[in-house]
Amino acid sequence: MGEENKELLELHVDDTITGKVVRLEEKQVLVDIGYKTEGILPISELSNLHVESTNDVVKEGDELTLKVKKVEDDEVILSKRAVDSELAWNDLVEKYEKGEVFETEVKEVVKGGLVADVGVRGFIPASLVETFYVDDFTDYKGKKLTVKIVDLDKEKSRIILSHRAVVEAEENEKKVVLLQSLEPGQVVEGTVQRITNFGVFVDLGGIDGLVHISQLAHEHVEKASDIVSEGDKIKVEILSIDRDNERISLSHKNTLPGPWTNIEERISSGDTLEGTVKRLVNFGAFVEVLPGVEGLVHISQIANRHIGTPQEVLEVGQKVNVKVLDINESEKRISLSIKELEQEQAEQEYKQYEKEEEEFGIHLGDLIGDKLNKYKK
Template identity: 75%
Template sequence: MSEHEVPNVNVGDIVKGTVVKVEDKQVLVDIGYKTEGIVPISELSNLHVEETADVVSEGDELTLKIKKVEDDEIILSKRAVEAEEAWEQLEEKFNSQEVFETTVKEVVKGGLVVDVGLRGFIPASLVETYYVEDFSDYLNQPLTVKVADLDREQDRVILSHRAVVEEENEKNKQEILQKLEPGQVIEGTVQRITNFGAFVDVGGIDGLVHISELSHEHVEKTSDVVSEGDKLEVEILSVDRDSERISLSHKNTLPGPWTNIEARLAPGDVVEGTVKRLVNFGAFVELFPGVEGLVHISQIANRHIGTPSEVLETGQTVNVKVIDVNEQDERIALSIKELEQEEEAKEITSYEKDNDQSSFSFGDVIGDKLDKYK
């Protein structure tokens, strides 16, 4: 085309031009026509624009769509070209479920507005996997998203960051499941407390510490031992990769009640305990939480008895003498009989001693009375 020829312009045509002037509410573009084309501020971007200079500068090369031709005035749109390209790209991303990065441009009621070549919206419920009270920290920040819904006729683009997070969590969960093996001891965080135990996060997946595995002692309520947010050392008891269930134990990471028992108890010690169980061959007495010793039926009383219940009852507090301690076998032999025998021996000794000291003659008693008759 010679420099004197003027191109035909029609609504819908795509043209290229150079920005020659940036005004407050519009931009003038040289597209080779006899008059300069006008790009209104509303046609510069699919997002809200405060000032034209925020989007373009003089000398910029732009690809534009002709929106209107009237009396040699040509209205152009940068937004329409970008939207067309963006719709095509978004449809491809939606079909392939591609994860891509965008930037948060606005925080509005109900969610976030992002730039995806056109105006995209992330509802509050699709931002994170957890509740977010204040979204102000997200402004101008990059965010990975997936297209959740597209409706070109309604000009609706719904995106989700939550879907990306959930996908990553699921991937991490599977990786963790493959690594976990029974017997491993790891640290976790208590996520949730129930009446039957605590769910502990062990790196992106929750495992259950049953209430019976929280302590060596009997636990009435889970909350008596742990609270949400607590860091907890746990041992993996079992891993079911198909059902994604992990059984954990905190008890197994704690020193057992029998640990160093020989340093706490020695033969000859006399300690107080509680009768926990009566059996036909004796009585089990709890000395420390989780530590029971056996008083054999022959060691219950300093006389012959037919059954332990003749002398003892469950829940009774008794003093016992330690006969033997075996930490390895977790066995303690106790005796009540020896204490009774020792007590009897003391009483006899005391009686004999008192008898010696109180020896007297008949004369000692009536001697002063005899004096009256002398």
């Protein structure tokens, strides 16, 4: 008996020992540690995380490394949590110093964030889970997340983890690679992220570029939202890149067929078109016949009579009908005439008048003939 007591007395608080699980009870686990009595491992000392049932963590026959928490008479209280914590803290300090990224499993969803098992109880605040706002974290329980340690205090047993920092670092790396790969003149596809009164921000796959409102279309654009909507996939040409300030200028207009492209398939000589007077110059008037396509009505083609300036007959914004005299796609030039249409109109009216005169004459002849016949009788 004295020998056994002596053995028990040699067991001190904080000693690390090994033992085998012999029985699982509701609130504790009994462990054979080779002494007179079996050691007691309370459920609260099984893990750094909340444990519902002892068999969630250990099973009979398991060999465990444990720390002595208390020695009192024949009772020995043991802790698995203390050993796990010691090992985990050493590992975590190393990870923290290296800024290491590692995977962990979310064990609980609590107020203000998530609890993860990193050997000790790690906390991921709600604001450090994602780069975007998450309304409900229920689905995160049991989910594996890549994290890095952002704050660590062994004294207070506090460890703060961040998944957001990992995502941001990955996005930043992608951004750097993307910035290096882009060159002016390249045409790429992007997604419209944000529409402002001065243009559109387009996501090129991790970095945004700006399409100024003047670069959205060939024609004048009043509101960017008239041309694109958020979420639209659009092609853009890279105009310039400022890598230091991460600024990219883009053009959507340059990826679209120009207003003059295939113009000769859409307009032919002899066509009559409606247009809008855009500019008046001393030698004639420029009339827009299609968006972005202007033709010239030479001063000699404006009216049938001689005029000194186009302003005598036309004004900016006026709608006019014009006849196409000549068209040249390569030189982006169209010659138009208002005079010819007026002449054609006058000729038509004269022909109509002649026709009516003729018909009237025939009708009159018949009528007079009838009357004369009566008198002949």
